[in-house]
Amino acid sequence: MTSTPAGEQRPFGGPGSAGLEAELRELRAEAELVDTLQVIGRRLTAQLDLDTLVQEATDAATKATRAEFGAFFYNLIDEYGESYTLYTLSGVPRHTFDKFPMPRNTAVFAPTFNGTGTVRSDDITQDPRYGRNAPYHGMPKGHLPVCSYLAVPVISPTSLEVLGGFFFGHSAPGRFNPRHEQLAEGIAGYTAIALDNARLFAAHRSLAAELTRSMLPVVPQLTDLEVVSRYRPAAGGSEVGGDWFDVVELPAGRTAFVIGDVVGRGVTAAAVMGQIRTAVRAYALLDLPPADVLRHTSQLADSTPGATFITCFYAVHDPVDETLAFANAGHLPAILALPGEAPLLIGQGLGVPLGVGEDFGQGVADFPRGAQLTLYTDGLVENRERDLDHGIDALLDGLGQLPHDLGLENACDALIDRLTDGRHNDDIALLHVRHVGHQRQIATLPLTGTRSDAAEARTFVAAHLNEWQLGDILDVAVMVTSELVANAVLHTGDPGDLRLHHDGSRLIIEVADRGPDTPLLYQPASGEEHHRGLYLVNALADRWGSRPTPDGKIVWAELTIPTAPDPF
Template identity: 40%
Template sequence: MDETGQAPQGRVPLAVVVVDQAGSVSHWSTGARRLFGPAREDAVGRPAADLLPVSGALPQDEGAYGLYDGTGQDLVESLGGRTCYPSAGRARLDTSAGPRDRIDVLWWAYPLVGPGPERLLVLAADARQLSGEGERTAPGFALYTDFPAADELARELPGILPSMSVRESARIVAQVLELGYPVLEFSHHDRVPVTADWGVARRAERKARRAEAARAAAAGVPGPRAPLDDLADDRDDLEYAAVRERLEFLNEVSGRIGSSLDLSRTIVEVSRAVVPRFTDVAGTYLREQVVAGEGFPDGPPDATTMWHRVALEHTDEPGRWDDVVPVGESMPFPVHTPFFQCMTTGEPVLVPYISEEMGGAIAAQFEKRDIRPLITHRSMLVVPLKARNVVLGFMILLRHQERPVFNDMDRVTGAELAARAGLVLDNARMYTYQESVAETLQDSMLPHIEPHLPGCDVATRYLPGTLLGRVGGDWFDSVKLPGARTAFVVGDVMGHGLNSAAMMGQLRTAVQTMAALDLPPVQLLRGLDDLAQRLGEHYLATCLYAVYDPIAGELHLANAGHIPPVIVRAADGRSELLDLPTGAPIGVGGVPFESLTIRVEPGDRLVMCTDGLVEVRGEDIGVGLATLCESAAHPAASMDDACDTIIRSLAGRGGRKDDVALLMVRMSGIESGDVAQWELTPEPSQVPHARALVRQQLEQWGLLAVAYAAEVMVSELVTNAVRHAGGDRVRLRLVRSGTLLCEVEDAEHALPALRGAGADDEFGRGLRVVAHLAREWGTSRTATGKTVWFELTTGRARI
């Protein structure tokens, strides 16, 4: 007791730990890290008994440390939730360094009851910093009303609690006070209430100075400083503690909001980082163009700028904000509001208290809804989210009446918080934009192949590489050829990035062009090789080119340094790698290419892929090719399921980094009964004969619905062939395979083209009629002349 008969008060550096229902740590303060060792990220989520092993909570294995309770009180009982009474004790912390490093620990444990997940509040202190010589110090409990200024002591308790809402904090404080205020008993005489001390650095220096002043006063000589001068030190220490607390808060927030480059996740992290520790409500707004990953005009925003509400965190009752200010809404902000002032000046706007009159004035600027109940009687701080002197958005921060109003120090803290958050958001925005550009480029490079082509079904898959190499040089494609044939190609440009993607685009375009000329596979690869050498000596690519003839049941293939394809036979389910002449990669030059022709039966499958699917660093490629053969032969309900089986078997091995292109073709063939062919003489009288042949065949096939359109177009094409083509024959062929394909072949090599015809012109309208009526049409050269073809959808005619 002091001279007035009142108990002295002291400030004790405390470690604060909160344990949840499962017995795991849910809060681990900075003081806990200093006292017990583990960092917060290592402690949160771990069983509390592992971190606070009191009285045999952990077996004392060799090399482990333990806490030994000197009072006989067992903290583990509290950790396990087997008691509803507070407990306290003194323990000895032994580290693996040796007995000299033992730490005396004083602790208090409060069981908590309520709707939240918290079930135990543990306070702990280092007894070595509190005990004097010859003194005995022990923790205990006392009603806070036993001490002077009890209400002031109670108000200081929330300062040591973890970040939580006002309601949760009040609930826990009420329980702590009801169970007993934590006290220290010195030598069985004094009971000192425990008040948290944040460990001001100059505390020891000030204490020594006071002791020296007291000794000087007792000796009757002037001391170095009068005790009254320490009042200024106390004031400075309070300011220092406040500044340091804000710096710790900013440091913690910076660590939380930079964990991802995903824009949506970053926005949520920024909002949750400030609620409830710094504010009770946080609404985040971004420019619409930022959310959409687009650019926006230079200069400050104006009253027409649309702002998208991307996140809203608060501690109010659920649903209070949802109807009035829903997340996902876009809106402009009126000129005469603090929000407009913040986004145009780029500086924080502080409104310490929003009165009824001010709340009404702000709400009057908004036409759609009344926001007065949400902002009135609260303190508001609006901070800009900007990076590189560009305002990307802003945050509206509101505090409840129960909390201190925002002040100038909060404005500085909020500005620094917004600056850090703005930079993180801008990085996420730029990353999202670049990723969108990469994906758009990649999608534009890859074709959208129809699943059903003449005489075959097709399924494809493309998997990008790593996040740092989403754009690659792998591609696949298909090209329709005369005679109901289809060309398939899979290629891989060596390297990654935009250069490889650009090279891939050029090669794919060249393949499309040369395939449309119906060049043989070997000649097509030779043309690709010449093109690559003209583009530059550093361009290399592998390519596998195959032409499927469903009428003849043949597959023609040529390879340029690519991995071989897999053929799966329908008869016995056997799969094998096709033994193709490998050839040199495209771009090497001077190396001949060879082709191979194989027979295929209906139901056989061809699997073509790039090496990213089968190659794994440190593993022989033969292992991947064997796995490819095995997975390709696995039965599947559909083509898509078959592709997924291959991807699951191969793509997850060894941490794939390369992109993957996969193309699978199931060759069903075209029956001879679905093909009709006639040889016509190049005479005008053959035109009506051709129409009659077509009508008769379509009637036999049950396709009279498209007979009239087919007759009209056949008449135009045969007329052109008779009038302009040389040679002694004209060939007409119909093929039924999902669609109706009609081809007219003659000996003239010059390809026809659409022409403009005047009102009085007699000729020039034939191909325009074909272009209007046909689903698709085209021309191509053949070895003996040319072919003009068209397709009709068999379901209806386009008349």
């Protein structure tokens, strides 16, 4: 036994140097293997798009194993809970395998599909399990030649479910060694983690999208208006947002249009949005003026847990006056386009966000045939490359050039795509309303406040209902009108106009007066001569009510117009 004196170095190439060099090569190979896997792993586990993920995994594993071609067969679950298999290829064009069926769970493939282990063969055609299954008894005719074979299962680390398998081939024998096997298994492990992440992300996003869709209203068919509504969730992210819109059919043929935004994302934003949207709808159905609807909603928002910054634009269309009354709670201005005129902004600076204050200004604009109204959220006009002002200018320009030959729905879709370039990082909500025509019959009678008003009103109603061929409801309409007019004269002494209008399905009788008190329904006592007016209206009309006006109120009643029986 010999030793090297202290301070003296062993000469390179002396006894034992070959073993040392082998150890160094092995350490370098291990370090390179770890580095390679870490780089690939970071890239794969950061990828949440499933299609991109499986292709990148297949490309990385094929390159790392130096295979002539590689394939990744992976399992997905459809909306009905059924499993199906897809695949990606690397190293060869996809059409190379298009004519072949999916691999079956034969003896050669079973360890991969069952997840029992890796299969590596210097020549798979010499494996005793090879070629024992009909109808091909080996590789199908036209298949790329495979001699060296490597297959690795991809198994979820959480559920231990077999998610798929990698398959690598080479036409020459003995091309895959233990290091290639290690690389393939390492990439398979990272792929399994990434697939778990991507599937969870897709499921979460699908749930968020379904939640959002479930909260979107059904837009009603309206007599005089064409309405296009759009909701597009953000292109990225998996949480539901706080944008919403609504279309509410109000009494007496009027319609409310609402759009709003709750700042933030996730369950809290969705919960707040649901509460605020429900509140706006409820106050709207009370037939309150737009400013009052927002005032009451703001009071509710102030005490709503989780509510932070909430904006809302509320507008009401009156088909008889052909007007649009509106109020704004800190939302982006609406856009009004009158026939033959350039689009303009309305509702700027009318009020603070909901929950911040209670004073909301109210405006009124003409909305004749051919007019258009656009309500939207900031995702349509603001992004990282464009500020809000430039975005609104672009929207104004786009609405001014809205193509009529596409149809309104297709034109709105084209406008959204143009403004967003097909990409948006925030939710988009859009309501576009166009007054398409006057299909409503209208008649107005000024009232004088004298005792003759009721008689004149009865004659007026009879004449117009005969003209409109509504004789089936003439008697009821005359009685309801008489009571409404008599109430206005008796209790206020200062009535305004009697208005009749119908759209073919409902006749609406409206009596305006300048009295501040809301009419109340009394149950008259036996033998009592008074308080029978509204009692009769309530019994005869399908529904009735009142709404405030700037100088008083309007009391209205609706009667359903019977449809003609089908002759067949």
